[in-house]
Amino acid sequence: MAEAEACPAFRLGGSRYDQGSFLGRLRHFVDIIDPSTLLVSETRLKESIKLLDDFKHGRLPTGVSDLQLWEAQKVKQATRSSCRSECQVIGLLLPNQTVVSTIIWQWLNQSHNACVNYANRNATKPTPTSRFLQGYLGAVTSAVSIAVGLKVLIDKANKLSPATRMIIQRLVPFPAVASANICNVALMRHNELSEGIDVLDADGKVVGSSKIAARHAIAETAFTRVVLPMPIFVLPPIIMSYLEGLRFLQTKRRLMLPIHSLVCLLTFGLSLPAAISLFPQMSQIEVSRLEPEIAMATDCKVVTYNKGL
Incomplete structure (x- = not known):
């Protein structure tokens, strides 16, 4: 048994x-x-x-x-489905970033996210290429703008100690990536908001197309994209700031990058499955919360929709 x-x-x-x-x-x-x-x-x-x-x-x-x-x-x-985000995470968390390196790593990260969001969207409605380009440009622009803006502000903060400035610089990628991820999901899947997504009854039959269900699907996905980078961009900087103070690593600086990479990889391996497990891919919603025409088209009290990943 x-x-x-x-x-x-x-x-x-x-x-x-x-x-x-x-x-x-x-x-x-x-x-x-x-x-x-x-x-x-x-x-x-x-x-x-x-x-x-x-x-x-x-x-x-x-x-x-x-x-x-x-x-x-x-x-x-x-x-x-092999994920190749680990290298991007390590790049975003590298210390002593320049404006150019910040732009490059944010661009690489959001390019990857745009493809992921497009591939894992609810594909019941066709998405024009223009929507893909709009989401891609919007996400990259927001990520780069926020990351560079925060970096400039920190560099001008002369009252901060070098150690404090280093920790804050390493935390900068989180608000940049989190806000860009929200824009990325919303723009890449904006077509769902305007046309709706299919909702299914208990037998898997399409009841109708709902814009309200689309809003729920995108909101759940966007929340996942905010939770996902949280431990990735918060824990490694804190852990590395402690490890860098150890005498052993101060005398063996060549080990810093491999250890940094390992910390990022372990954190990523824990946070990714936890974040995308927050909501089921096939989510349910009460018919009473949807459009009146859908409520009239079925006797079901609850319908199902594909949230995407």
Whole structure:
């Protein structure tokens, strides 16, 4: 019985863990970003894809267990969804940033975020290329403006001690990235606000298109994007300011960057699954809170919509 609960019947495209609870979603995303999948060989990836294809077309070999199928899907999803944000995080948190380096790292980070938001949007409505460019330019402009503005203000604050100024400089990326992330999500998915997103009944049938549900979806996603960088940009500066004071590292400065990178990587690995697990991807909302025409089109009291990631 315990084994059945630990490994439920395989569902292609589904999740091994309960997506109705935060813990289940957390386990799901921790599974997807498992660093061991970075070592998966091309042969193992092809075998996993073939196994899933055999399952889809009813050609599954005898003796293949649900656990093997879940592992195959994990390999496929993890390989396609491998995150490359760690290097950007490290770059944003490097000490002694210049205006030019600040602009470059913020531009790289928001370019990545624009692609992530576009790829993980609710795609029930087509998004014009102009919307993508608008979101991209808006996010980059806001991030660079805030980051550079804060840096200039700190550089002019002569009353601050060098140690205090260093800590504040390292904390500057958080408000810059958080505000830019909100702009990025809102602008990249503005089409959903104007046209609405599909809401589904209990049978998965489209009931209608709701702008109110779209606002909820984007608000939840934007909140996630604010929570996500919080530990990443707050904890490493505090930890590194302490570590840099140790005599051991003062005599071995060459170890500073590897240790800094490791601290950022560990923090990122913890904060990413926790942040995107805050809300289920398939969220629910009461019909009474939506447009009157949707309430008239269904007898359901609650409908479902795809929030995106």
